[in-house]
Structures are given as structure tokens and as C-alpha cells.
Amino acid sequence: MRRKSLSGAACPIARTLDVIGDWWSLLIVRDALRGMRRFSEFEKSLGVSKNILTRRLHALVRQGILETAPAADGSAYREYRLTAKGRSLFQVLVALGQWGHENAAAPAGSRMIMVDREHRRPVRKLEVRASDGRLLGPGETMMVRIGELAGASNTNQG
Amino acid sequence: MRRKSLSGAACPIARTLDVIGDWWSLLIVRDALRGMRRFSEFEKSLGVSKNILTRRLHALVRQGILETAPAADGSAYREYRLTAKGRSLFQVLVALGQWGHENAAAPAGSRMIMVDREHRRPVRKLEVRASDGRLLGPGETMMVRIGELAGASNTNQG
DNA sequence: CCGTATCCATTCCGATACTG
DNA sequence: CAGTATCGGAATGGATACGG
Numbered sequence: 001m002r003r004k005s006l007s008g009a010a011c012p013i014a015r016t017l018d019v020i021g022d023w024w025s026l027l028i029v030r031d032a033l034r035g036m037r038r039f040s041e042f043e044k045s046l047g048v049s050k051n052i053l054t055r056r057l058h059a060l061v062r063q064g065i066l067e068t069a070p071a072a073d074g075s076a077y078r079e080y081r082l083t084a085k086g087r088s089l090f091q092v093l094v095a096l097g098q099w100g101h102e103n104a105a106a107p108a109g110s111r112m113i114m115v116d117r118e119h120r121r122p123v124r125k126l127e128v129r130a131s132d133g134r135l136l137g138p139g140e141t142m143m144v145r146i147g148e149l150a151g152a153s154n155t156n157q158g
Numbered sequence: 159m160r161r162k163s164l165s166g167a168a169c170p171i172a173r174t175l176d177v178i179g180d181w182w183s184l185l186i187v188r189d190a191l192r193g194m195r196r197f198s199e200f201e202k203s204l205g206v207s208k209n210i211l212t213r214r215l216h217a218l219v220r221q222g223i224l225e226t227a228p229a230a231d232g233s234a235y236r237e238y239r240l241t242a243k244g245r246s247l248f249q250v251l252v253a254l255g256q257w258g259h260e261n262a263a264a265p266a267g268s269r270m271i272m273v274d275r276e277h278r279r280p281v282r283k284l285e286v287r288a289s290d291g292r293l294l295g296p297g298e299t300m301m302v303r304i305g306e307l308a309g310a311s312n313t314n315q316g
Numbered sequence: 317c318c319g320t321a322t323c324c325a326t327t328c329c330g331a332t333a334c335t336g
Numbered sequence: 337c338a339g340t341a342t343c344g345g346a347a348t349g350g351a352t353a354c355g356g
Contacts, residue, residue: 001325001350003181004205008265012258013188013251019262021181022328023161030171039338047162049330054339076336077338085261093171095253100170103243104177107166159330160346180348197318207350212319234356235318 019063020089024048024056026096029065029082029089037079038071065089177221178247182206182214184254187223187240187247195237196229223247 006018020026024046031045043053057080060066065086068078164176178184182204189203201211215238218224223244226236 003327003349007262010265011188011255012262012264013255014185014258015262015264016254016258017181017184019258021184023175023179024329026175026179027172030169043338049332050339051331051341052329055328075337088261089257092250092253092257095250096174097169097171099246099250100172100174100177103246104165104170104173106170106173107168159344161329182349201318207352208319209321209351210349213348233317 016092020065020092022056024052025060025065026089026093028056028060029086030093032066032080032082032086033090033093037081039077039080042080060086174250178223178250180214182210183218183223184247184251186214186218187244188251190224190238190240190244191248191251195239197235197238200238218244 006014009015009018020029027046028042031042036042036045039053039057042048042057043050046053048056057066061068061080064083066080067083068080071077071079164172167173167176178187185204186200189200194200194203197211197215200206200215201208204211206214215224219226219238222241224238225241226238229235229237
């Protein structure tokens with residue numbers, strides 16, 4: 001039988017899960033927060049097949065989390081942008097990232113990226129300094145507090 | 159073909175979704191944070207059939223989010239308690255609740271409950287005062303900030 | 317009360333092939 | 337590049353019946 005809808009639940013947690021409780025949606029939003037807009041970007045990042053990417057993208061648009069616009073590069077295609085409603089999922093992703101960081105082992109060699117909380121995009125140029133003021137170089141690590149971390153990597157699978 | 163596992167993903171968000179990305183898990187954790195421990199409590203609260211509740215419960219135990227212990231009431235059965243790992247999902251639920259509160263309409267007449275952040279349980283006795291110091295009574299509402307809110311209701315579906 | 321065991325319907329995901 | 341159209345396999349959810 002069909003899965004029960006929770007869209008009318010009194011609990012806001014349940015209602016949220018009804019909207020973005022599925023697997024791919026949050027990963028798409030994550031990538032969108034990183035600045036991705038084009039179909040092929042999502043496809044490459046997620047390693048998902050076109051048909052289900054299309055389905056998820058359309059579902060997110062239907063729910064007002066993404067919106068389409070003419071592609072910025074002038075091509076005949078559209079791009080997918082987060083709405084305000086979609087951007088506000090940022091907090092959810094921070095919490096998920098933080099939990100995973102602390103409770104699910106990362107594969108060797110993986111790295112985090114920093115996200116600009118104000119502009120809600122990945123920070124591409126960043127100076128990181130240790131407590132003694134020394135500038136950290138590539139390969140060095142430091143602890144960061146929740147809220148500064150949105151989690152990500154440079155691989156193509158998640 | 160089979161859904162790809164993200165347990166080895168470099169991104170902590172993806173790893174988290176691999177663990178608790180499914181529908182029921184977070185709702186069970188939510189109820190556990192409210193103090194529920196017994197099979198029948200979850201069953202009644204979620205309105206889920208026994209067989210899938212069993213499946214989800216066991217999965218959560220396997221992943222170290224819940225653990226079983228002899229029932230506190232001395233009966234022959236077990237109860238399910240959150241581990242530290244499970245309790246730390248609190249932040250995720252707060253974020254989900256906050257988003258739903260702001261972006262998914264609540265049905266008429268639904269109410270929120272307050273959660274004690276330190277003990278991570280619902281607050282059963284609570285004085286709520288308006289900015290002028292007046293004590294709010296039943297049926298009155300006020301805005302609360304994220305972090306004070308974990309979302310819930312008094313219905314049996316979510 | 318707390319499950320286990322079946323059975324069925326639906327949904328979801330992935331591969332592949334095809335199109336403008 | 338950005339999809340659409342099928343297809344099959346697998347996991348999921350729900351109903352129900354049964355047992356300790």
C-alpha cells in the first residue's frame with residue numbers, strides 16, 4: 001500500500017520530512033548551496049542517472065525549493081536556482097554535516113570545504129590561521145565549530 | 159539496480175543520509191527524544207505497522223543509534239533507548255523542525271511542545287512569559303527562536 | 317504486549333537507448 | 337548539453353495472520 005503522507009501532520013519535523021525526506025533532494029540542495037546550477041553539474045557531482053535527476057529536480061521545483069531560469073551562459077537551456085525557501089535548508093544541512101562529521105567515519109584522504117554563511121556559497125579563497133596566528137597550508141587541519149561547517153569534498157560521489 | 163551506498167562518501171552530509179536518510183528513522187528518534195522507549199509507544203505515535211516498526215528499530219540498533227535494555231517496568235520485554243550517538247541527532251531534528259515551522263503550513267489547531275535542551279526531553283511543566291512579564295496561559299502563543307524548538311504535537315500521526 | 321512471517325502493491329533507482 | 341522513454345530489479349510500506 002501507499003506510503004502515508006505526512007503533509008498534514010501537526011509536527012513540523014514530519015512535514016519537513018514529507019517534503020525533503022528523500023534521499024537525493026537534500027544532496028541536490030547541498031550542491032545548489034555550493035553554487036551548482038546546471039543539470040550537468042548535478043549529474044556529475046551526484047553520479048545519478050539522468051532520468052532520476054530530472055524527476056528530483058522537477059519535484060524540487062514543484063515544491064518551491066528550486067526555480068528555473070534561462071541559463072546564464074545564453075544557451076538554450078535552463079538553470080536551477082534555490083529559492084529563499086530552498087536556501088533556508090542550509091541549517092538542516094549544517095546539522096546533518098556536523099553529525100556525519102562526528103558520527104560517521106570519513107574515508108581516508110577526504111577533505112572538508114568551508115562555506116560562507118552570509119552568501120551561502122563555498123568559500124573559494126580562504127585564509128585559515130592557527131591560534132598562534134600562523135597561516136595553515138594545504139594538508140593541514142584544524143577544528144571548527146558547528147555552523148562554520150557545511151561539509152563537502154572534492155570527489156564526485158557526494 | 160540497487161541504490162548506491164554513500165557510506166564511503168567524503169561528504170559528511172552524504173554519510174549521514176546514508177545512515178538516517180530514510181523516512182521513519184528520524185521520526186523514531188524524535189519520539190525517543192521525547193522520552194518514548196517502548197515498542198507500543200512508537201507504534202501508537204507513528205501509526206506504523208508492527209512489521210516495519212520492527213525493521214526500523216532493529217536497523218537503528220544496528221547503527222548504534224538506539225540500544226535495547228530490559229524494560230524498566232520489569233516485564234519480560236525490552237525497551238529502546240537512544241545512545242549518545244542517537245541523542246546527538248537532536249540538532250538535526252531542531253533544524254528540520256524549524257524549517258517545517260517556517261516553510262510547511264501546519265494544520266489548524268496544532269501545537270508545539272517545548273524541549274529541554276539540556277536533558278533533551280519534552281518539558282512538561284513550563285512557564286512562558288510574554289515580554290511584559292505576563293504569564294501566558296493555555297491557547298496563547300509566542301514566537302520562539304531556533305534551538306528552543308524541537309517541534310511536536312499532541313496527535314498520533316507525526 | 318511484543319514481536320515474526322507472509323503477501324502484495326507501490327515506489328524508487330539504475331541502465332540503456334534515443335532525441336533536438 | 338539537457339533531457340525523455342522504457343525497462344527491470346530491489347527495497348519499502350502496509351495489511352493481516354499468527355505466536356510466545
